[in-house]
Amino acid sequence: MKAAVFSSGTTGESPTLIRQEELRLFAEVKSAAGERGSVIAGTGSNSTAEAVEATREAEKIGVDACLLVVPYYNKPTQEGLYQHFKTIAQSTSLPCIPYNVPSRTVTNLSADTVIKLNHIDNIIGVKEASGNLDQIARIISNT
Template sequence: MATKGRLFAGCTVALATPFRDGQVDYDALKRLVEWQIARGTAVLSPCGTTGESPTLSHEEHEKVIAVVVETTAGRAKVLAGTGSNATSEAISLTKFAQRVGADGTLQVTPYYNRPTQEGMYAHFARIAEVCDLPMMLYNIPSRCGRNLEPETVARLAELPQVVAIKEASGSLDQVSELVRSTNLTVVSGDDSLTLPMLAVGGEGVVSVVANLAPQRVQAMIDAFQQGQLAEARAIHQELFTLSRNLLGLSVNPVPVKAALEELGLCSSEVRLPLTGLTPPQRDQLRKALAEARIQA
């Protein structure tokens, strides 16, 4: 069956949020957006995990979304992270994203309070009931403590606002079941699994490594879709090595922000409880960037 939510197929960049002296650096945020657009990025996703949304105040969260929408000025789609483990907060953020012109919202599975499948269905359905923006569900059990089961996703897929899912369970069986049982656009939430997911019916990725190499990520997807499997595998191996050597140094987004600093795009500053790379890790990062030929 034809999938819905095709505007979120391909490479979506899970955008980092720059900080300086404890505050959001909005000038640097605009630079990141312009850098991505100059490289052909079609979709930007602010205020996700890579954007350190758990440590953004409500006011900062809204302003980051607004600045990204304003800066893109229609040159790229904006998939705003507006999820929360409080349904009322997710609704408030989603309504704001809709008012300022975002193209869709990324809605993470409620974390910490560990709702049942029925509770998760009711959570997402309530957001869809009061907000018209297209919604991408985000399943990441390792961070949220609950797996959004395919049967629940199939129920949610009947809602017109639910158009896609970012799947980060690590299970290709689950991806296959989502592709089989729903008409959602299924995208990877793990850079290392993008190509395997494409092979079983996925249509893209919400990518961390694309903060540094957006053209390569999109090129891999394009090569696969054009039947150029050897080319797709070669790019996958490059990106896999980069992800392991660089992003594996610490928890996301610590390494990617350090890499962005090496490229002169923003500070590597993160907010507690995250901490920056150690000097030896920074040396490893520089080596990984050089080997991957990443440059501004």
């Protein structure tokens, strides 16, 4: 993947956008980027079904990958997180990147779960923002 820009991530205020705004944003960013770089669309949601729908719509727009935030507020188990990301990844041909940001979501995506997710073909990495260097080192050494 060449240089990339994230669209509708945490800094892009994704929780405050309605679906139509997100899709328009993805289309505008993709149009502006053209062939100069890739667009990674923030399609994550607390709801697996919502994330699947957003990811499929983003794929139709032509984005290059999707960023999937850890579900926030309802504190899913690690198995619940695995099933959430697996279901989304299986619904698309896009490369998928889970986003672990426990300071915002209150739930940490554990190293064991990331390592397990690594076996899903189109999960291509993780945006790891836990700040836990031991966890990061464990992910690096086991993937």
